[in-house]
Amino acid sequence: MKKVLLLGVAGVGMKRLAEIYVALGYSVYGIDVKENETTHYLKGLGVDINPKEFEVDPSIEKVVYSSAIPLDNPHILKAKELGIPVEKRGEALAELSKGYKSIVVAGTHGKTTTTSLIAEVVGKKFLSNAYIGGDHYKNSRFLEHAEYFVIESDESDKTFLLLTPKIGVVTNIDKDHLNAYDWSFDKLKDAFLEFMKHSGKLVVNRDDANAFEVSKLLDKKVYYYSLKDTSFDAHILDYLFEKDGTSFIAQVFGEKTPLIKVHTFGEQNLSNILATILVGRILGVNFSEIEAALSNFSMPKRRLQYIGNVRGVTIFDDHADHPTEVEATLKAIRLHNPNASIIAVFQPHRYTRVFSLKEEIARPFYLADYVIVLPIYTAFENPIEGITNERVFDWIKTLNPNKNVFFASNFESVGTLVSRIAKAGDVVVTLGPGDVYLATEQIMLKLRGER
Numbered sequence: 001m002k003k004v005l006l007l008g009v010a011g012v013g014m015k016r017l018a019e020i021y022v023a024l025g026y027s028v029y030g031i032d033v034k035e036n037e038t039t040h041y042l043k044g045l046g047v048d049i050n051p052k053e054f055e056v057d058p059s060i061e062k063v064v065y066s067s068a069i070p071l072d073n074p075h076i077l078k079a080k081e082l083g084i085p086v087e088k089r090g091e092a093l094a095e096l097s098k099g100y101k102s103i104v105v106a107g108t109h110g111k112t113t114t115t116s117l118i119a120e121v122v123g124k125k126f127l128s129n130a131y132i133g134g135d136h137y138k139n140s141r142f143l144e145h146a147e148y149f150v151i152e153s154d155e156s157d158k159t160f161l162l163l164t165p166k167i168g169v170v171t172n173i174d175k176d177h178l179n180a181y182d183w184s185f186d187k188l189k190d191a192f193l194e195f196m197k198h199s200g201k202l203v204v205n206r207d208d209a210n211a212f213e214v215s216k217l218l219d220k221k222v223y224y225y226s227l228k229d230t231s232f233d234a235h236i237l238d239y240l241f242e243k244d245g246t247s248f249i250a251q252v253f254g255e256k257t258p259l260i261k262v263h264t265f266g267e268q269n270l271s272n273i274l275a276t277i278l279v280g281r282i283l284g285v286n287f288s289e290i291e292a293a294l295s296n297f298s299m300p301k302r303r304l305q306y307i308g309n310v311r312g313v314t315i316f317d318d319h320a321d322h323p324t325e326v327e328a329t330l331k332a333i334r335l336h337n338p339n340a341s342i343i344a345v346f347q348p349h350r351y352t353r354v355f356s357l358k359e360e361i362a363r364p365f366y367l368a369d370y371v372i373v374l375p376i377y378t379a380f381e382n383p384i385e386g387i388t389n390e391r392v393f394d395w396i397k398t399l400n401p402n403k404n405v406f407f408a409s410n411f412e413s414v415g416t417l418v419s420r421i422a423k424a425g426d427v428v429v430t431l432g433p434g435d436v437y438l439a440t441e442q443i444m445l446k447l448r449g450e451r
Contacts, residue, residue: 001025001026001027002025002026002027002061003026003027003028003029003059003060003061004021004026004027004028004029004060004061004062004063004064005029005030005031005056005060005062005063005064005075005079006018006021006028006029006030006031006047006063006064006065007030007031007032007063007064007065007066007069007073007075007076008031008032008065008066008067008068008069009030009031009032009038009039009042009047009049009066010030010032010034010036010038010039011032011066011068012038012133012134012135013066013089013093013131013133013154014030014064014066014089015038015041015042016131016132016133016139017064017089017092017093017096018030018042018045018047019042019045019139019140019141019142020096020129020131020142022045022046022047023141023142023143023144024142024144026061027048028046028047028048029047029048029051029054029060030042030047030048030049030050031049031050031054031075032049032050035049035050055078056075056078056079056082056084057082058082058084060079060084061084061085062084062085062086062087062092063075063076063079063084063085063086063087064086064087064088064089064091064092065086065087065088065089066089067088067089067156067157068379068380088157088159089154089159090153090154090157090158090159090160090162091159091162093131093151093159093163094159094162094163097131097149097151097163097164100129100146100147100148100149101147101148101149101166102148102149102150102151102163102164102165102166103118103122103148103149103150103151103165103166103167103169103279104151104153104160104163104165104167104168104169104199105118105150105151105152105153105169105171106153106155106160106168106169106170106171106192106195107169107170107171107172107173107205107211108155108171108172108173108174108175108176108177108322108324109171109172109174109268109322109324109325109328110171110172110268110269110271110272111133111152111153111171112132112133112134112136112152112300112303112319113264113269113272113299113300113303114169114171114272114275114276115130115131115132115133115150115151115152116130116132116134116136116138116297116299116300117272117273117275117276117294117297118150118169118275118276118279118280119132119136119138119150120138120276120293120294120296120297121276121277121279121280121285121289121290121293121294122148122150122279122280122283122285123138123293124285124289124290124292124293125283125284125285125289126146126147126148126283127143127145127146127147127148128143128146128147128148128149128150129141129142129143129146129148129149129150130149130150130151131149131150131151131152132150132152132300133152133154134300134301134302134303134319135300135301135302136298136300136301137298138150148166151163151165153195155177155180155188155191155192155195156176156177156180157180158180158191160191160195161191161194161195161198164198165198165199165200166200166201167199167200167201167202167203167279167282167283168195168196168199168200168201168202168203169202169203169204169275169279170192170195170196170202170203170204170205170208170211170214170215171205171208171211171271171272171275172205172208172210172211172324173188173189173192173208173210173211173214174210174322174324175188175356176322176356178356179352179356183356189210189213189214192211192214193214193217193218196214196215196218196222197218197220201221201223201282202215202218202220202221202222202223203222203223203224203225203275203278203279203282204222204223204224204225205224205225205226205271205275206224206225206226206229206232207226207227207228207229207271212224223278223282225271225274225275225278226274227267227270227271227274230251233252233253233278234250234251234252234253234274234275234277234278234281235250235251235274236248236249236250236251236270236274237249237250237251237256239270241265241266241335241336242261242336243336243337244263245261245262245263245264245265246261246262246264246265246266246269246270246273247259247260247261248260248262248270248273250274250277252277252278252281253281255287257277257287257290257291258287258288258291260290260291260294260295261295262294262295262297263297263298263299264297264299264304265304265332265333265335265336266304266328266329266331266332266333266335266336267328267331267332267335268328268331268332269304269332273294276290276294277290277294280293302317302318302319302433302437303318303319304316304318304329304332304333304429305317305318307440307444308440308444310443310444310447310448311424311447311448312423312424312425312426313418313422313423313424313425313426313427313428313447314337314340314426314427314428315427315428315429315430315440315443315444316333316427316428316429316430317429317430317436317437317440318429318430318431319432319433320431320432321346321347321348321349321353321431321432321433322353322357323357323360323361323363323364324364326344326346326364326365326431327363327364327367329429329431330342330344330364330365330367330368330429331367333427333429334367337427339425340425340426340427341369341370341422341423341425341426341427342367342368342369342370342426342427342428342429343368343369343370343371343372343418343421343422343426343427343428343429344365344368344370344371344372344429344431345372345374345408345414345418345428345429345430345431345436345439345443346365346371346372346373346374346396346431346432346436347374347375347376347377347430347431347432347434347435347436348361348373348374348375348376348377348392348432349376349377349379349432349433349434350376350377350378350379350381351376351378351381351382351383351384351387352381352384354376354384354387354392355384355387358395359395359399361392361395361396362392362395362396362398362399362400363399365396365399365400365403365405366399366400366403368403369403369404370403370404370405370406370421371396371400371403371404371405371406372406372407372408372414372417372418373389373392373393373396373405373406373407373408374407374408374409374410374411374414374432374436374439375389375409376388376389376392377432377433377434377435377436379434389407393405393407404421411438411439411441411442412442414439414442414443415439415442415443415444415445415446415447416446418443418446418447419443419446419447419449422447428443430443
């Protein structure tokens with residue numbers, strides 16, 4: 001039996017690779033500093049997690065590592081010494097995608113939701129697999145003989161350029177992960193141009209200025225979708241934001257959809273849905289199949305995920321930390337809850353991310369009524385001089401002088417603050433890719449009056 005070693009196996013993307021390798025009959029070993037629900041789940045699939053006295057030997061076919069693993073990791077060094085292939089997560093994914101018709105979603109924001117939506121629609125007509133960078137049920141199985149593979153790509157380490165999409169989708173291009181591009185936004189845009197060039201058919205968000213600008217450099221047909229302009233391939237004719245979702249009618253290639261209701265929130269997700277319908281129609285999925293897929297769609301975990309309601313206070317959790325994402329999330333909550341006070345619980349992510357954004361990190365909180373700031377989630381990064389918890393708090397407080405801004409050193413303090421602030425009808429949202437979702441438990445306990 002083939003053997004593969006996955007380093008950083010508890011990460012969402014690595015977890016999905018482990019599932020795929022198990023489905024393909026590999027003997028899978030995984031190593032991670034964390035032991036959590038993900039590692040327990042993978043053990044249940046037969047993955048040997050953190051095996052005692054494990055050593056890399058020639059029986060290992062390849063070693064795959066996540067971006068959190070340094071290149072001086074002893075397992076990587078030993079594999080190289082033995083001549084065993086060592087691959088980034090994205091390189092391994094590109095290899096696995098060969099032999100399938102791939103639909104690849106690229107972009108700075110909205111990839112996980114858009115990939116999940118497209119996987120739902122494609123799965124209504126075709127035998128298909130999905131690789132989604134978030135917890136979603138479409139990740140739960142892998143069919144070796146499927147026709148399509150719907151993939152969320154990763155521009156943070158340039159591995160999205162290794163994929164060869166039958167259909168490429170670009171949701172937007174924003175200033176993020178610039179450390180991989182010599183801190184140059186132009187180089188990031190050049191990489192997206194390369195992705196667009198080697199996509200078979202290309203679907204681009206016309207409403208994103210950067211994505212549209214780059215796409216206009218191409219000498220090929222581009223399919224555009226837009227919430228704002230009715231002259232493009234796919235656009236929205238009418239929509240209504242409701243407390244439990246969004247209802248809309250779209251037009252694609254001159255044909256109107258029926259009235260569709262989806263349990264998603266905000267303009268950004270409506271744009272992601274429009275991209276999905278356009279991809280579906282390119283593939284020949286009919287409107288009734290699309291409507292059936294979308295009406296049953298559930299958001300990936302941690303994408304404006306509904307957590308619960310305690311004493312009239314609604315609690316959501318969201319992965320966003322980049323200002324564009326945070327703004328989209330807070331706008332969505334405001335659109336669907338126009339009279340509520342919004343309490344945003346924000347956990348900044350990584351010193352490098354905060355360093356690259358600086359004061360910009362504070363911009364979107366004008367949309368909240370209260371902001372609770374947690375310490376920076378380090379993700380094992382070393383501190384950067386001048387990037388501190390106090391500095392982030394000061395940026396948010398200074399740029400939002402009319403807002404109530406608090407600092408909380410831990411999740412219990414968050415729960416206590418929320419219980420003092422929140423009243424029936426208010427909305428609380430936890431924000432950040434780290435472990436801020438754990439604060440929701442304390443928030444609910446404190447709102448119930450429990451310790």
